Amino acid sequence: MRVLVAIGCDHYSSEKLSDLAGAENDASAIFDLLARNEGGFYDKDRSxxxxxxxxxxxxxxLEQTIFDTNNDEVDFCLFFAGHGYLKDGAYFLCVKDTSVDRLSVSAIGITELFMWINEANVRDSNIVIDSCQAGGIACDVAAFLKPGKIGNLGSPSISVLAAAAADQVAREINGQGVATSALLKCLSGEVVVQTDRPSLNLIEVGHSVAELMGKENQQAPVYWGLNLFGRSLFASNPRFDEPKRPVIGLPDGLNRSADDEPVIREHATKVWELYLSSSRQFDAISFLNLTQSLLSDLPTDSTAAPIIVDALATTFRQIVSGSNDPFEEIELLGACIASLLRYSDGDDVAASVIIAMSNQLLETISSGSKVVLNAIEENHFALLSERSALADLYYLPIRILKILGWVGTGQYIANMLNKECPKELLVRQQLVRAILEIYTCSIVAVSDEQTCNFVIFLCVAESMELSDEAEQLFGLLCHTFHKFDGNISRAHLSGSNAYKFIKARAEERNAIHEGLISRPTEFLSALMCASEKLALSGVVDSLIEDFDHMSANLFVPDSYTSFAEERIDNGLNHTFIIGHGVWCVKDFMDTWRTVRAQIDSDPSIELPAIQIAAICAALIKPNRTPWFVWD
Amino acid sequence: MRIIPFRLTSKISEFDDALSEDIVSALQEQRKAILPSENVFGYSHGTRWRTSTAGNGDENEDGEMQVHSSEIEISFQEIVDNDLGAFAKYRNLVVSRLMEEFMRSMYQTVSDSTEKTGNVVNAKGGGFKAEQYVEMLERIEFGVDRNGNVSFPEIHAGPELVEKMRQELSAQGPDFEKKVQEIIQRKSEAALVKEDGRKSKFPKFGDE
Incomplete structure (x- = not known):
């Protein structure tokens, strides 16, 4: 059962609250559109x-719609237009007899509303507020979003669209709130939100409303949603392009399988803890580990994995999209894709979700590349950390390779999905050239976790028309690897160990603590592969004697569907030692052919979804290298 | 809003913490060469202290903590150039500057204290004379360490002055040497007697 409560308040008895002209019109327009007799999304008789x-x-x-339901589950929507009031960190919706001196008893408190929703049998909740300081609802949210509380949330899905930020006034023009006007454009189909699904959720609508209002330089709406159970529904989609169906195969609406729900709820507290911390900084490895842990606990016959991952992506994207690190959103999508890797061979929906997310990832990499390019052009030191200087002796070379790795991934996806766009290619080229020009001396072999980024970039450099740049990158990394006697750190060093490593390197100590050094290293394998690919094996051969006795490795899993696991148990380490069977690149190529044969024996790697997901897994967890990208 | 890709905030913060710990540890090593560890106190609270030395009649002034700081500039370019020399330069400069400040502050404290008690030997026209050395010894009270050994005074001076001292003292005859040894002997015995007196104040096993 879907019910809508639309409240518009133009008239106020308190002298401190001026009368409005458009709030009732707004509520009526929304009600007429969403709860109309024919084709209305909400049940008109109950709304x-x-x-x-x-x-x-x-x-x-509110009580009637939320509680008087004859035990039926309710999808609830509240639309409110009128005065809003932010007081002592709590947000109130003001109605006719509201007194600003006694808001808690004379207005509708958002915290109070959340409590009702929590207590009642509400399944999907959408709250739209077109009021002054509506973004102040975030204050209530901060209090409400205690992980323990959300973990036990009665409603599995809550989405909010607030018309104005906490310090902004919601405006009316020609008897209509500007936010509601933008909202009506989206809901009526005048503005296309999306064409893939028959329904719209409030988050995507909020995104379109924000874009519309942003274009007209109006107030900035705030929108967010908390949902682990699938796709929340807010309204029907008038621009749904029926012939395109089915696109992905995810069910529209929330997944409430009795077998899956307890598992999701069991992990909810940890998910919300991560959600809250993600507003400060998103940690892709924690996200991927947590998602994998949740998915592992689902019943074996469950089909919920892609639904849950899709819901997590939608929920977390709102948080990371506001970050000053454009790669947080990229890593979120990469982690979501990687989390579905184990399902991608055999589960068509999971494979479809991976491909759909890969398209989003490609767009995000393109926009992120543009942002970083602009930042570097504006300030040559833009890639340096904000607060620390010396730490960047270690982290800047890693950061640079990460950027190149993701840029390469963008190209890989574009090649795989035939999505090449000349403008995006140009941005990639400009970014790579700018980095190589400005940060030449920071292209340094520091850690084994640079290997996967190096490999991915190099394998697509030619298709990016960046062969010269690939040679330059190879030359710089090869030179510095040799300069530091092949001593590079293990992947995932803690910050304190990174310090010890750099200190030893700065003091030119030959004996860096062996626990910090990657032995065997995959980096040397990458250099040897690259030298062969770039026809520069002579460069490596001229240095190789200095690496006498050094061990190198190439790990290949039995199946790439396990490539995102924290520890991949099934697979083979192809280890070789310089000066013991391998004296030059040509000797190494014998090892490589064995590696390639093992890769080719895994039929799953032919699937685009698996290739993309495996690359994403390596970029998020860089202690593995997707060697399959090289022929 | 400044764009920063891959902020790695927590790892960088760990890195910086390790740097701070390393600097503290280097400072502690250097300090040990000047001050024995048992004379180093660490307080959790407050910025002042008063050492109670009941019975000797002295009125000790409150000690007050001093902040030592050092600012070193590293250019962005050095980091972008991955100049590992910047690392050593920064770390060593911070340690040496902090140590310098500490030494300066320590000598100032000693100077203030000796000025106040009049325990000062005047060089009268500069240079170093053997009789001033004797006068210094006469004015100093020797101590006894925790193992019951007499702890002799130390001379802190710049390398040039130390060399002059050495030359001046070795140019003196055996009478001078004998005089010095007598003072040291007398002062050592006095220190041991005083230490015995101090130790005798502890209750002895079997005392009533």
Whole structure:
């Protein structure tokens, strides 16, 4: 059962709250559109429209729609237009008899509303507020979003669209709130939100409303949603392109399988802890590990994995899209894709979700590349850390290779999905050239975790028309690897161990603590592969004697579907030692042919979804290298 | 809003913490060469202290902590150039500057204290004379360490002055040497007697 409560309040008895002209119109327009007789998304008989109600009338309407349901599950939507008031960190919706001196008893408190939703049998909740300081609802959210509380949330899905930020006034033009006007454009189909699915969720609508209002330089809406159970529904999609169906195969609406739900709820607290910490900084490895842990606990016959990952991507994207690190959103999508890797061979929906997300990832890499390019052009030192200087002796070379790795991944996806766009290619080229020009001396072999980035970039450099740059990159890394006697650190060093490593390197100590050094290293294998690919094996051969007795490795899993696991148990380490069977690149190529044969024996690697997901897994967890990208 | 790809905040913060710990540890090593560890106190609270030395009649002034700081500039370009020399330069400069400040502060404290008690030997026109050395010894009270050994005074001076001292003292005859040894003997015995007196104040096993 879907119910809508639309409240518009133009008239106020308190002198401190001026009358409005467009709030009732807004509520009526929304009600007429969403709860119309034919084709309305909400059940008109159960839905309620209130014009300038008293607080008693408003509470009664909310109580009736949320609680009087004959034990049926309810999908609930509240639309409110009128005055809003932010007081002591709590947000209130003001109605006709609201007194600003006694808001808690004369207005509708958002915290109170959340409590009702939590207590009632509400399944999907959408809250739209077109009021002054509506973004102040975030204050209530901060109090409400205690992981323990959300973990036990009665409603599996809550989405909010607030018309104005906490310090902004919601405006009316020609008897209509500007936010509601933008919202109506999206809901009526005048503006296309998306064409893939028959329904719209409030997050994607919020995104379109924000874009519309941003274009017209109006107030900035705030929108977010908490959902682990699938796709939340807010309204029907008038621009759904039916012939394109089925696109992905995910069900529209929430997944409430009795077998899956307890597992999801069991992990919810940890998910929300990560969600809250992600507003400070998103940790892709933690996200991937947590998602994998949740998916592992699902019943073996469950089909919920792609639904959950899709919901997580939607929920977390709102948080990371506001970050000053454009690669947080890229890593989020990469982690989501990687988490589905184990399902991608045999589960068509999972494979479809991977491909759909890969398209999003490609767009995000392109936009992120543009942002970083602009930042570097504006300030040559833009890639340096904000607060630390010396740490960048270690982390800047890693950061640079990470950027190149993701840029290469963008190209890999574009090649695989035939999505090449000349403009995006140009941005990639410009970014790579700018990095190589400005940060030449920071292209340094520091850690084995640079290997996967190096390999991915190199394998697509030619298709990016960056062969010269690939040679330059190879030359710089080869030179510095040799300069530091092949001593590079293991992947995933802690910050304190990174310090010890750099200190030893700076003091030119030959004996860096062996626990810090990658032995055997995959980096040397990458250099040897690269030298062969670039026809520069002479460069490596001229240095190779200096690496006498050094061990190198190439790990290949039995199946790439396990490539995102924390520890991949099934696979083979192809280890070789310089000066013991391998004296030149040509000797190494014998090892490589064995590696390639093992890779080719895994039929799953032919699938585009698996290739992309395996690359994403390596970029998120860089202690593995997707050697399959090299022929 | 500044764009920073891959902020790696927590790892960089760990790196910086390790740098701070390393600097502290280097400072501690250098400090040990000047001050024995048992004379180094660490407080959790407050910025002042008063050492109670009941019975000797002295009125000790409150000690007050001093902040030592050092600012070193590293250019962005050095980092972008991956100049590992910047690492050593930064670390060593921070340690040496902090140590310098510490030494300066320590000598100032000693100087203030000796000025106040009049325990000062005047060089009268500069240079170093053997009789001043004797006068210094006369004015100094020897101590006894925890193992019951007499701890002799140390001379802190610049390398040039130390060389002059050495030359001046070795140019003196056996009478001078004998005089010095007598003072040291007398002062050592006095220190041991005083130490015995101090130790005798502890209750002895079997005392009533």
């Amino acid at each position: 309620i429209l209130l014009r300038s109600p008293s607080s008693e009338e408003a509470r009664a309407a």
